[in-house]
Amino acid sequence: MVSYTKKFICPNCCEKDFTKVHNFSVEFRSVNFSDDILSEKKSSMGYICKSCGEMYTAEFITQYLEDIIIKYKNDEWGAE
Numbered sequence: 001m002v003s004y005t006k007k008f009i010c011p012n013c014c015e016k017d018f019t020k021v022h023n024f025s026v027e028f029r030s031v032n033f034s035d036d037i038l039s040e041k042k043s044s045m046g047y048i049c050k051s052c053g054e055m056y057t058a059e060f061i062t063q064y065l066e067d068i069i070i071k072y073k074n075d076e077w078g079a080e
Contacts, residue, residue, distance in 0.1 A: 006068045008061050015051035 007016050023044045028037050046055045 004072070006065075006072075008064055010049040010052060010054055010056075012054045013049065013052040015049050017050040018047040018056070019050060021046050021048055021055070 008018075009016055010018075023046070025042050027040045027042055029040075030037055044057075046057050047061065048055050
């Protein structure tokens with residue numbers, strides 16, 4: 001049995017280490033035909049490259065890793 005490990009690397013600088021960050025905000029919207037304002041609390045999570053500071057979403061990283069799986073299944077990268 002052969003095992004390979006591929007990690008997400010920063011497309012900018014090829015760094016493998018990232019810091020998790022959380023962002024919190026409140027979105028305000030006006031309501032038609034009223035003086036009321038609706039508010040909604042939001043939060044998001046991302047990862048910042050420790051080398052270049054580029055930020056990536058969890059969705060971007062998940063898609064990147066899924067693309068690696070597809071490439072290996074199609075044997076485009078071959079054995080290392």
